[in-house]
Every structure is written in structure tokens, then in C-alpha cells.
Amino acid sequence: MSALTVAGLSKNFGGLSAVSELSFTVEEGQIFSIIGPNGAGKTTVFNLITGVYRPDSGRVWLHGEEIGGKPPSALAGQGLTRTFQNLQIFFNMSALENVMVGADRTAETGFASALLRLPAVRRRDAGAGKQAVALMERVGLAAYLGADAASLPYGALKRLEIARALATRPKLLLLDEPAAGLNHAETREIDNLIRSIAEDGVTVILVEHDMRLVMGISDRILVLDRGVWLAEGSAEEVGRNPDVVRAYLGTEFAGSADAA
Amino acid sequence: MRALLAPRTGGLLALAIVIALLPAVLPNNFYFNVAILVGLNAIVCVGLNLLIGYAGQISLGHAGFFGLGAYASALLTGSYGWPSLAALVVGAAAVGALAFLLARPILKLKGHYLAMGTLGMGVIISIVLNQEAGLTGGPDGMPVPAFEVWGWTAYGERTWYWIVGGTLLVTTWLALNLIESPIGRALRAIHGSEIAAEVIGVKTERFKTLVFVISAVLASVGGSMFAHYSGFITPSEAEFFHSIAFVTMVVLGGMASIFGSILGAAILTVLPQFLAVLHDYETLVLGAVMMSVMIFLPKGLLPSLAELLRRRSL
Ligand SMILES: Nc1ncnc2c1ncn2[C@@H]1O[C@H](COP(=O)(O)OP(=O)(O)OP(=O)(O)O)[C@@H](O)[C@H]1O
Ligand SMILES: [Mg+2]
Numbered sequence: 001m002s003a004l005t006v007a008g009l010s011k012n013f014g015g016l017s018a019v020s021e022l023s024f025t026v027e028e029g030q031i032f033s034i035i036g037p038n039g040a041g042k043t044t045v046f047n048l049i050t051g052v053y054r055p056d057s058g059r060v061w062l063h064g065e066e067i068g069g070k071p072p073s074a075l076a077g078q079g080l081t082r083t084f085q086n087l088q089i090f091f092n093m094s095a096l097e098n099v100m101v102g103a104d105r106t107a108e109t110g111f112a113s114a115l116l117r118l119p120a121v122r123r124r125d126a127g128a129g130k131q132a133v134a135l136m137e138r139v140g141l142a143a144y145l146g147a148d149a150a151s152l153p154y155g156a157l158k159r160l161e162i163a164r165a166l167a168t169r170p171k172l173l174l175l176d177e178p179a180a181g182l183n184h185a186e187t188r189e190i191d192n193l194i195r196s197i198a199e200d201g202v203t204v205i206l207v208e209h210d211m212r213l214v215m216g217i218s219d220r221i222l223v224l225d226r227g228v229w230l231a232e233g234s235a236e237e238v239g240r241n242p243d244v245v246r247a248y249l250g251t252e253f254a255g256s257a258d259a260a
Numbered sequence: 261m262r263a264l265l266a267p268r269t270g271g272l273l274a275l276a277i278v279i280a281l282l283p284a285v286l287p288n289n290f291y292f293n294v295a296i297l298v299g300l301n302a303i304v305c306v307g308l309n310l311l312i313g314y315a316g317q318i319s320l321g322h323a324g325f326f327g328l329g330a331y332a333s334a335l336l337t338g339s340y341g342w343p344s345l346a347a348l349v350v351g352a353a354a355v356g357a358l359a360f361l362l363a364r365p366i367l368k369l370k371g372h373y374l375a376m377g378t379l380g381m382g383v384i385i386s387i388v389l390n391q392e393a394g395l396t397g398g399p400d401g402m403p404v405p406a407f408e409v410w411g412w413t414a415y416g417e418r419t420w421y422w423i424v425g426g427t428l429l430v431t432t433w434l435a436l437n438l439i440e441s442p443i444g445r446a447l448r449a450i451h452g453s454e455i456a457a458e459v460i461g462v463k464t465e466r467f468k469t470l471v472f473v474i475s476a477v478l479a480s481v482g483g484s485m486f487a488h489y490s491g492f493i494t495p496s497e498a499e500f501f502h503s504i505a506f507v508t509m510v511v512l513g514g515m516a517s518i519f520g521s522i523l524g525a526a527i528l529t530v531l532p533q534f535l536a537v538l539h540d541y542e543t544l545v546l547g548a549v550m551m552s553v554m555i556f557l558p559k560g561l562l563p564s565l566a567e568l569l570r571r572r573s574l
Contacts, residue, residue: 052458052459073461073464076458076460077461081461084455088453089452090449090452092451097445098449098452104446105461106446109441109442111443111470114438114443115437116434117441125440125441128442161456165459168461
């Protein structure tokens, strides 16, 4: 069964058509990338899938179940979560607590037992803490276990968001420009991290401008241009597609397509 | 000193010791009266800080809930002969229910709009208490019977001191527990980024409603106790200015600091009682305090102090 199916998705902002009649399918276990020039509608697609925005039309299925109209928190419970292009860190908490919120099953915590700090809550806290520590170590943030989120450098915050998302134990993870603003070495680490996430059986949808990263890592690539489906296929197929090269003319991608 | 500033363990113990030992040094009933007023304000402010400091949702109308609690107790015990405790509980439940109904529409608002929405809510409550003169005595206020439980009557400053002190201690303990739990983390996450909280599974609307109700219930309980203690209430308890006083206490003491709220309540309750000048210009002083804190100590007293100590000890 496919992890995600999108059919006829459209979203307008005022007169602007941000996403138009978009359809695609992501198979389970894939690393599926969505690329396109600035303003192509990639983030909007993420917002539509995760329930942040309501589509004007179109339908979305998650593991075969239609999810239209559900709030993001409900979808997180179904194994769908994401990171943000513009960091959305809880800067009023410690780095570890950021990840713990992801690990917490808040909906399952009884109000009375939280007020009285019953043993069940203490156990739950300890469990969430342990999971959060393990995840921070996994994404390479072991040095920041005791730090306030606000004290982390930019590259670490990018990874903190991924750790927090992983803490929800997603089946489908949407990453919005995880390598933006990172240097070469940091991008390599993100590359490896995404691969290891996929190896664990998590389906990944990746939005990214770093073409080297995208071309190397993706099982399948969807190209968007001004909200419209432009091309889809393997890295090689997309790189050879003249429409894609034209859309990217004069950009980094045109260069890397030549090289391919 | 650092243990004292650390929440829970040290802090709770320190609070218990202060409450237990204070009567030994309070010379007369005037001082006991001030201590009781500190305690009542602190109970309200601990609740309000959960809403404002932790969850990041401003309210400029919580005196409305305080006033409703006060009048619920006054009316149910005075006019209808209910037992005091039942009146307090039913009043708090009714205020909680009202807060629950208001929470969804009001907490959809953000920033300035939320401030205006809650302000309007408080003003409406205040107007109702003033206008329903048949029930409330209108602007002249109404007397409130003494607090009575199973034939025992709470009378005098010393008795009330222990009632209020005990309630504050329990309230503080519960609030600290809540903050440390997954629910507390969810509230702080909402403050940090509502959208990020949502996409990692926090049902933000539900938790905002929850904390709004908790803070309203605590304000109501504070109001009920104040009504019985003072024996006479007027609609001014629900006034906008009183709401601002609560918020100023929270801001002065420190956002997202339970003990800070107690400190803020203490300072802003004690000062006007002892400095006659401050008493005459209370509104002015509150405004000045609010402005100074915002400019010089945006984190509030206790968090700033804790930070200073932490830096010193490094
Ligand atoms: N909330 C919004 N209100 C109005 N217009 C919006 C909104 N969100 C996105 N847009 C517009 O929709 C179009 C697509 O934006 P989107 O952020 O999805 O692009 P993107 O492909 O993610 O671009 P980038 O690579 O720069 O992140 C843009 O023209 C943008 O200005
Ligand atoms: Mg984008």
C-alpha cells in the first residue's frame, strides 16, 4: 500500500494559485523529494498534507485512509509529522524538553494524575526523558542534553527539529529544507541521518534546494513549478527532462543537470 | 540559596517554612491581614501564571472570575443559606464551566486580540455585577456571612491566615506537579510554537481550554475566600483595574515562574499597605512597575535573580 496519495490538490491565496490540481503517490519506505524554484508551492503542499491549511479542493490518503479535514495533532497520532523550513523551536524550553514533548503521549496523560504526580506520570516522564536522550544522541546532539534550546547554534536546531519529529514515532516524515543554511559537513550529516531514518522503515518526503543532496538520496523526485506538476521520476529521469532544466534555467540545478 | 530557587523540592519546602514561621514575627492583626491578602492574590496569580507565563495566553479579565467567585459565595451562603464550602465549590465549578464555554471562541484570538477579548469579558462581568442590583446590591456591594464548615466558624485573622496559607501551599504543589508533567510541557510548547506543538501531536485547543479553566477556577476560589474573609464585597473586585493588578504581579514576579508569582503578589500587596504614598497612587505605581519590569527585567524578578546566581556560581 502507498504511504501517501494526493489527488487533485489545489490551494489559492487570494488571486494566487499556490498549488494547482496536484496529484502524486509516495510508496512506503521511499525517500520522495519535492523540488521546484522558490515559491513553487512546496511548503504549501506540506501545509495541506499535514492539515495546517485546508485545501480548496482535492483529497489526501494516508496509508489508504482519507485524512482530509483532520487537524495536525490528530494526524500526528496517525504517524504523520514534519519539520519546518523556518525553525519552529520551543525556545522557552530546554533542548531535551523540546524532544520530550514529541515523545509525550499528552492525550493519554490524565489531568488528575498529573496534578498529583502519581507514579504513572513519573514513569511516563522518565520514559519520555530516556527516549528524548536517545534521539538527541542519534541526531548528534549529545553535547546539548542539558542546554536551553535558545543556546543551540542554527545547525543544531535543525537537527533538534528532526529529533523532536522522530520522537512522535512517525511512519511518514515530512522534512522542509532540513539542510538550508548548513555548511558542507553539516549537510553530509543530515544526508546520513535521513538515510538512516529511511532505513528504519520511515517514509520520508523531502523538500530541499541542495540538489546534490536531493539527487543522491531520493528514490523518486517530483518537480513543481508555480504550483503545477512539472515532472516526476528518478533523479536521472528528472535531470534529463528538458522542461525541468528550463524551469531551473540559470539556477544551480541547471548546472548539476549538465553534470549528470 | 540555589536550592531555594530551584522549583519543587527546595522551593516548596521554603514556602512551607515561611508560612509556618511567619506568624511568629507578625506583630499584630494588621500584619496578619496583609499576609492573608498576599496569600489570596498569590493563589490567583499562580493560576494566572499557568495561563500567561506557561501557556503564553494573556488575560486582562481574570478579576471577572475572581468577582464571580466572590459573588457566588456571597449569594449562595447569604441569600440562599448554602453551606460555605458547597458554595465555594459550586461557584468554582460554575466559573469553570463559564470559562470552558468562553475558552474556544476567546483563545482562538492571538496577541492583542486576545488581550482585547479577555478585557471585554472582564468588563462585561463587572457591568453585570453592577447592574444586577436586585441580586448583588449593585455598586454598594453586599455583606458576606462568615465561612462555616460543619458548625465550625472561621473567624479572625489568625484562623484565616492558616486557611489561606494552607490553600496557597497546596495550590503551589499542584501547579508545580502540573508544570513538570506532560501536560505542563504541552502548555509550554504551545507558548513556544503553537503550530509545532500541533504537528507533534499536542491538541493545542484542548490544552489552552484546560489551562484557561484552571486559572479561572483558582481565581474563583480566591474570590470566594476573599469574600468570606473580608465579610463585604463590591463589584470593584471584578474591575478591569483589579485584573491589571493580577497581571502586574505575575509579570513582576516572573513569567513561567510559580514562586515568582508568589513573590510578585507579595511585593505588590505589601508595598501599598506600608507606604501611604503608594496607596494613594496605587494605579500610577502599578503602571510604573509594569513599565519598568518590561524595560529592565523582562523576565521578571525571580527568573532574573536565578539567572544572576547561576552566572555567579559558574
Ligand atoms: N499563507 C499564505 N498566504 C498568502 N500567500 C502564501 C501563503 N503561503 C504561501 N503563499 C504563496 O504561495 C506561493 C507558494 O509558496 P510556498 O511557500 O509553498 O513556496 P515554496 O515552494 O515552499 O518556496 P521556497 O522554496 O521559497 O520555500 C508563494 O507565492 C507564496 O508567496
Ligand atoms: Mg518553502
